[in-house]
Amino acid sequence: MQDNLTPQLMPAFSRPSDTAQDQSTTGKATSTAPQPVNPTVLIPPIKSKGLNASNVRRMRRIIAEDAEWSLAIVPLLSELCIQHIVKNFQNNPVLKQLLPEHQQKVLDHLSPDLPLTVTANLIEDENYWRRCCAQRWVCHVARHGGSWKRMFFERHLENLLKQFIPGTTDPTVILDLLPLCKNYVRRIQVDQFLHPSVSAPPRDGDQSDSGSEGEMEEYSTDHYQLRDLVAGLKHLEELDLVYGVKDCGMNFEWNLFLFTYHDCHSLAATIKACHTLKVFRLTRSRVDDDKARILIRSLLDHPALEELDLSHNLIGDRGVRAAAKLLSHSRLRVLNLANNQVRAPGAQSLAHALAHNTNLVTLNLRLNCIEDEGGQALAHALQTNKCLTTLHLGGNELSEPTATLLSQVLSVNTVLTSINLSCNHIGLDGGKQLLEGMSDNKTLLEFDLRLSDVAQESEYLIGQALQANREAARQRALNPSHFMSPTTNGPENPAG
């Protein structure tokens, strides 16, 4: 409403501003003080929403007496001053010196298009930044720690990075932003890095459908180097990168998704230097064994790292072995290796590391091919592990032997809350054994057995056991935390 009103009032305020200037010394002190103007000149009812109640009362009384009421009123001097400040904010940013209520007014009227050099370090007000964000994107502020300002800078930086073309775009565009945003950016989430050869046409995913670019195999240089940027951001906690191009459609070329060795080394040095980093994601970037080893080596004994996500890459057993080593040399809590090329040896090395690990909470090995050998090794490790709560082994060609061992684990382990075995070949007998194991377990809350050839009956019974466990957990927590977990996941679905 406020925004709608201002343009209407603007002409009215601006005109008498010159005359009102003389009275500013007296009238500025208090807005509720008796007006020096003619009693007939009164505040219009439209404006009453913005002002306080006393004015409203007086206004009503006088309307009844004065028939010659005019809209052309003289606004308060303070209002006029604020108008002026707002108008000239870009050249002369005056904010901190004002009274709090005036500050609020100024902030309410500032345009979101003001240059960041002026606003970035001056304005803390969330409302202003909310307007800035709302103007540009559909926003989910919850994903940026509930801070609109942080969200603005993160999204802004993300956009810049996404559209950065090495060789053609000036790197100062990003580095100029660095001093402005270094205090606010905690996460960099970039889901595409443009290739230098993709010169002009594919600005963004929207245009790529037209399919105008044809030749890309001229020279394949590297992507944007994050090193300088990351070194400047002192609060950076999360790095979410995809070395690839979004929505390339039929213009697909392997080159677009090439994560070069130079990129890899540079990225490794970057994350090694960033001691505040907690979450590192590098997905869909065709990271193979060697690159994974380079990256993981740089992460060994990292002081803060808690989550490592290398899903949708080409990591084989050697890379996984390095990751297993990382498990024992860091405080990693979440490890995601979904959709890689992990086979039995890799899973065994992971299991070996897992057996005595006390940090890892979540392990995701979806869409790999660890087979029974690896599955059994992991199950053995789970018998001694006392920390892991979530395990995803969907689509791993597992079958009955693993199920047998897992059923033993279920009856022993009291930490696991979620297991996913979907898309495996557990078989009818395996299902029965898992059901037996479930009958002794009181902690497991989720157990996915979809499309794993398990008899419907046992699946149903397992479901009932889980239901009972969940009820028990709910009773334990004495608050509807059980409800919360699905609902919090709810909004994420449409966002993706």
Added chain:
Amino acid sequence: MNPPGPLEKEDEHLSTPILGPSVHSDNPQERIQARRLRIAARLEARRREALGECLDGKKESEEDQSKSYKQKEESRLKLAKLLLCGTELVTNIQVATDIREIQRRVEEEEIKRQRLEKLENEVKTSQDKFDEITAKWEEGKQKKIAQDLWDMLNTQQLHCAGLIEDKNKLISELQQELKTKDDQYVKDLKKQADDICLLLERMEEQVKNVMKTFRQELSHIEKAYEVERQELLSSNKKKWERALQAHNTKELEYLVNRIKKVEEYEKQLSKQRIWDCEEYNTIKIKLEQDVQILEQQLQQMKATYQLNQEKLEYNFQVLKKRDEESTVIKSQQKRKINRLHDILNNLRSRYTKQIKQFQEENQSLTLDYKRLVMQFKELQRAMRHFALIDEEKFREIWLMNEEEAKDLIGRAFDVDRIIHTHHLGLPWTAPDFWFLKNIGPISQQPRKSATEIVEEVLMQTEEEGSEETMSEPESYLDLPKQVSAKTTRKVLMLLCDESGFLIESKLLSLLLPLEKSECYLLRLDAIFSALGIESEDDLYKLVNFFVKYRAHHLPSGQENQISSITDKRSYHTSKKSWLSELAKSRSHNERSSVMAAPESVEKLPVEAGKKKNLSEGKQEVQSSPRLIHPNDVLKALEAFVMGLNKPRDPRTPLKKRKEVRDDSKDSEYWKALTMVIPPAKQNLWDALYTALEKYHLILTERAKLLLENDSLEQQNTELQMLLQQYLDSKINSELQVPPTQVFRVPTK
């Protein structure tokens, strides 16, 4: 390529039992399937909810209480189920793609393998063909005929063409495959887009659904609450009304009751009033009568009061008088008491003064007494000292006199002997008198004290080991004849061991570091002092008593013991007699050496003594167990002490007698000394003296004559000498006539 994975983040929940067939079907079908699934899920959710309710008794009871809670729980479960099913429905797509991907991978692998195999085969066959062709080239080089060469070249060309064709075919096949793959890719992309669309659709639907159901459930819950509230309100209202009604009816009842009661009470009151009036009257009359009586009594009382007052007045006066008198007496008595007090004080002071005086006197007297005692003691000491000195002096004088007398006697005897032998020519025999052998004053031997004896005995027994025989005879001289030293020692040892209670504990502690013998000695000393044994006699009495006691109580061991004692006695006596004989034989020559004699002679009887000793030792060993039993020692001791106490009293004169010397024999002794030479012999000596005088005179005359003769002879020789001289002189020669010629010397 997979769909980019927003779905990965989703939780995979409990699987629905029915899913399988819908995955591979087209979109609309799948959608229908999904709806059906949802309906089924809901139905199932309700069913399970019912089940859960049935299972949970506690919940049921709670639900009985509140409909709203029931509704809430129901909604919660329903919604949970819905959410679960919804997420499952959404993730189903992901799972389906996953499995499709897995299948694709498997197929791909298979195809890849086949392709590789095929290529390898192809390579092999083409290699063969190529080898064939190259071999033929060699063949062709050898051909000389153009026709043949041409033919061969033709065939080679054909072969090569075939090979190339094969390769081309392969290439085209691969290209075909590539094209199909491209198509596949396009299809996959489309499929992916469709999937995503479906996903979005489902999500939206899910969101809508969830929103709807949430709203529905919210409204349900609200309705339930409303209904419950209404019910509650109505029920409360009803209750309230019922209560009000009941209250009203009760009120009415109470009112009626009250009215009835009031009436009743009024009746009772009137009755009571009448009754009270009557009673009041009667009581009034009675009381008035009472008042009159009491007034009469009052009058009487007043009269008596007057009387009593007068009496009391009189009594009071009397008492006052008496009081005065008593005060006077009191003062008198007080004065008397004061006086008496003064007297008492005076007496007290005097008493104390006297006490002081007497104390002083006492002190001075005690001091005097002490001084006197000291003086007395000193005097005694001096007396003892002088007595000793006197004794010594007496002894010395005695000895001196005796020596002098003996000297004189000796001279007399010498003279007598000379006279006898030289002058009379008679043999001379020395006279033998008892007093000649006596040396020192004639007196009894001093008694030894008990302890000295004991010491002696003990020392002696101690030395026994080394010089048993040497010391034996000496010691036996001192012992009484009945008891041997060994027996004594044994008895003493026994006594020492058994009567340790007589010794003071302090002494015992002091004795500990000492030697055994010394220890025994000191112990015995203490015991003797306790028993009152002081002298030698007492000790011997004790030993004898013990021996006798034992003999009395052990008649069997008596003989042996006695025999041993007698044996010893005989030995002693024989030894003594032998010793006295020896002394007598020597006394002629050296009387003084008599005392030393036993020491020198002792060596002689050693042989005999040894033998006896051996037998004695044996006997001792045998008899030792027959000594008095240690347990009887105390009894014996007691009896002994009882016996000893009796003759204790006349001990004091005995001591005195000891001090006075017996000098009755002295004069006799001295007289006897003077009478050594009898008077007959003196007469003889007188006669002899006169005769010898005469003989002396004659001899002196003869001596004078002899002297004269000698002088004459000397003169004669001198004259002869002178004559010779003259004759020998030179003048004679010169002379004309020498004288020599004249005469002849008669001597030549």
